[in-house]
Amino acid sequence: MNKRFISIAASLVISVTAFAQEEQIEKAQDALNKGKLDEAKNLIHEVKITDENSYSFDPEIVSDYLFVKGSICNAIGEKGNDKALVNASNVFNKLYVFEKGTSFSAKNKESGDYEYFKSQDDLDAAVATGNYKKAKAKEIKDYHSKDLGVTVGNIAVKLHQGAIDSYNAKDYSKSSQEFVNAYDIYSSKLVGKSDTTLLYNAAAVAVSGNDYPSAVKIYTQLLDMNYTGITTVYEGINKETGEKAVFGNQKDLDMQVKLGLIENDSIYTTKNLQPSMYRSVGSIYLNMGDVLEESKKEEKKEYYHKALEVLKEGKSKFPGDYDLLLTLGNTYLKDGDQQGFVNAMKEAIAQDPTNEVLYYNIGVVSNDLGMKDEAKQAYKKSIEIKPDYTDAYINLAAMILGREKEINEEISALPIKLNKKNRAKLNNLKKEKTSVYKEAITYLEGAYEYDKTNTALLSTMKNIYYALDRNDDFMKIKKELDALEAK
Numbered sequence: 001m002n003k004r005f006i007s008i009a010a011s012l013v014i015s016v017t018a019f020a021q022e023e024q025i026e027k028a029q030d031a032l033n034k035g036k037l038d039e040a041k042n043l044i045h046e047v048k049i050t051d052e053n054s055y056s057f058d059p060e061i062v063s064d065y066l067f068v069k070g071s072i073c074n075a076i077g078e079k080g081n082d083k084a085l086v087n088a089s090n091v092f093n094k095l096y097v098f099e100k101g102t103s104f105s106a107k108n109k110e111s112g113d114y115e116y117f118k119s120q121d122d123l124d125a126a127v128a129t130g131n132y133k134k135a136k137a138k139e140i141k142d143y144h145s146k147d148l149g150v151t152v153g154n155i156a157v158k159l160h161q162g163a164i165d166s167y168n169a170k171d172y173s174k175s176s177q178e179f180v181n182a183y184d185i186y187s188s189k190l191v192g193k194s195d196t197t198l199l200y201n202a203a204a205v206a207v208s209g210n211d212y213p214s215a216v217k218i219y220t221q222l223l224d225m226n227y228t229g230i231t232t233v234y235e236g237i238n239k240e241t242g243e244k245a246v247f248g249n250q251k252d253l254d255m256q257v258k259l260g261l262i263e264n265d266s267i268y269t270t271k272n273l274q275p276s277m278y279r280s281v282g283s284i285y286l287n288m289g290d291v292l293e294e295s296k297k298e299e300k301k302e303y304y305h306k307a308l309e310v311l312k313e314g315k316s317k318f319p320g321d322y323d324l325l326l327t328l329g330n331t332y333l334k335d336g337d338q339q340g341f342v343n344a345m346k347e348a349i350a351q352d353p354t355n356e357v358l359y360y361n362i363g364v365v366s367n368d369l370g371m372k373d374e375a376k377q378a379y380k381k382s383i384e385i386k387p388d389y390t391d392a393y394i395n396l397a398a399m400i401l402g403r404e405k406e407i408n409e410e411i412s413a414l415p416i417k418l419n420k421k422n423r424a425k426l427n428n429l430k431k432e433k434t435s436v437y438k439e440a441i442t443y444l445e446g447a448y449e450y451d452k453t454n455t456a457l458l459s460t461m462k463n464i465y466y467a468l469d470r471n472d473d474f475m476k477i478k479k480e481l482d483a484l485e486a487k
Contacts, residue, residue, distance in 0.1 A: 021047050022061050029068045032075060040072045055118040059103045063143040066095035074151065082162065082178060085155050089185045092152050096145040096190050103140050106132035149190045156185040160198065163205075172209025176202045180218070196227045200273065203280070212284045219277045229273030236265035275321040278314025282307040282327050286334060304335040322351050329361075338365045356386040363392065367399050375399060383446070393447035394457060397440040401460075407433045437464045455484050 024047050031040035047065055054062045070091035077085030104123040105114045109131055117123040120137055127135045163178035179202035187194040203218035234253040235246045239261060247253040256262040289303030311328040318324060329344030342365050349358045363378035379396040382389055407429050414422050441464045447457055458481040465474040 017048070018057055018061060021049055021057065021065070025061070025064050025068055028072065029064075032068065032072050037072065037076055037079075041076065044069045044072055054098070055104075056116050058114075058116065059098075059140040060143055063095065063099060063140070063145075066091055066098065067144040070095060070148075074155065077155070077158075082159065082174075082181065085159060086181050086185070089152050089155050089188060089190075092145070092148045093188045093190050096148060099140050099142050099145045101140050102137055104135075104137050106135040109133055145190075152185060152188060152190040153193075156182050156191055159185065163198075163201070167205055172205050173211055176206040176209060176211065176214060176218075179205060196222065196225065197229070200227065200229060200277075203277075207280065207284070212288055216281055216284055219281045223274065223277055223281075227273070227277075229270065231270050232267065233270060234265075234267050236262035239263050272318075275314060275318045275324050278310055278318070279321075279324050279327045282311035282314070282331060285310065286327075286331055289334070301335070304331060307331045308335060320351065322348060325351075333365070338369050341365050342369070354385055356382040356389055356392070359385070360389065360392050360395075363395060363399075367395075372399065388450040390447040390451045390454075393443045397443040397447070397460075400436060400440040400443070403436050404433060407436070434468065437468055440464065441468070452480065453484060455481060458484070 024043060028040045028043035028047070031037075031043055044065075047069075049057060049062055049065045070088050073084045073088035073091060077083075077088055104117040104120060106117070106123060106126055107114050115126075115132070117126060123135055123137065126132050159178050159182040163175045163182055166172075166175035166178055179198045183195065183198035183202065185191060186198065199218055199222055203215045203222065206212075206215035206218065233246060234248070234250055235244055236253060236257065237243070238245045245256070245262060247256070250267060253262065253265055253267070257265050285303045285307035289300040289307070292300050292303070308328075308331050311324065311331055314321070314324050315328055325344050325348045329341045329348065332338070332340035332344060342362055345358050345362045345365075349355065349362075352358065359378045359382035363375045363382065366372075366375035366378060376396065376399065379392045379399070382392040383396075386392075411426060411429050414426055418426060441461065444457060444461050444464070447454070448461060451457065458477050462474060462477045462481060465471075465477060
């Protein structure tokens with residue numbers, strides 16, 4: 001078989017293929033110009049240029065293909081198709097990268113046509129066969145991408161506004177995705193104006209839409225990027241309108257102050273958002289565990305452990321964050337680590353020593369752990385801070401009355417016929433029970449002072465008054481209780 005014939009035939013196939021693709025691109029461009037978007041879309045999809053074979057075509061043809069394809073996507077996107085807008089941005093950025101590349105070509109000695117190669121090594125290998133001449137490695141021309149930054153920037157702006165509109169329409173899922181898309185496009189090579197706030201908005205909106213997996217993914221991405229959200233704010237009050245005005249920089253603010261248009265100017269930095277992001281991720285995992293049925297205990301535990309992991313990481317970075325401590329404490333409690341909860345509450349108290357709820361929570365869990373003295377002190381502290389904290393009074397009394405059951409069991413365990421030793425023990429137990437009643441009634445009366453309609457409280461007080469032979473108090477409470485129950 002003639003070797004020369006094979007080479008010419010192969011070159012002819014390449015030339016015909018390139019011509020066919022160029023013709024198809026021109027048809028797609030013509031359909032686009034006429035507004036026939038569906039036809040243009042079908043025509044451009046028939047072009048056989050791909051990422052894998054693009055190097056084998058004349059760079060101008062590839063550039064034309066990407067430009068027309070991106071323009072068709074953009075035109076479709078302008079009709080309200082977000083996916084097409086994203087595709088347009090992707091194609092235009094691919095075009096930008098392509099035109100920053102290098103073209104490797106050489107002239108086939110037999111066909112007289114230029115052929116294109118993937119790399120310098122491939123070009124060198126072809127030249128080494130002796131079948132090629134005029135080898136070239138040159139930068140690809142800027143055929144189309146020079147002015148695409150404005151086009152892609154407009155796509156980002158459109159998606160950003162779409163995200164806001166979708167949020168206002170309460171379409172949170174769409175809004176979150178549009179914020180992500182806008183961020184990606186702003187960050188692309190053609191625009192290069194990364195605005196991480198858009199990602200933060202996307203996560204927050206995803207939470208609003210109960211799309212917890214997406215929210216966790218985005219928050220985690222932000223934390224990995226070490227995003228803080230800290231910005232400097234330049235603001236003042238417009239003298240004419242009395243409204244707050246915010247400026248882009250100190251120079252602009254100072255100029256308005258000098259002109260006498262702004263007063264009460266101030267410059268400040270916003271707070272670090274990382275603690276709230278750690279807290280949000282932990283709370284999301286906590287919620288994802290809470291909503292599972294009790295039969296799925298292992299899955300619940302897994303979510304609680306994930307929550308603990310991220311919250312502990314947050315606490316290690318921001319040990320003084322109060323809200324983070326509270327969320328961590330709640331997660332310890334859900335995970336069954338009561339001591340971890342108590343420790344977290346104590347750390348929170350160090351920052352907020354006048355918060356009666358923190359002491360109350362320590363009282364509840366310390367009592368569950370059998371730490372009676374610590375529980376009692378915690379309840380007393382909560383009452384000291386908030387004298388009308390009826391729940392603390394009642395819980396404290398209930399904890400004290402817990403000894404009553406133990407005393408009754410010890411009395412029941414004594415023999416029917418008592419010797420001197422057992423009789424003394426019985427008398428001591430009765431005295432102790434009386435002491436229990438006297439101590440408990442003090443706190444029940446404290447609760448009663450602020451809540452006279454709690455029938456369970458009044459019923460317990462009535463029984464204790466009866467046991468203590470406090471007949472007048474017994475009759476008073478009985479009368480109030482009967483009146484309440486009669487309603």
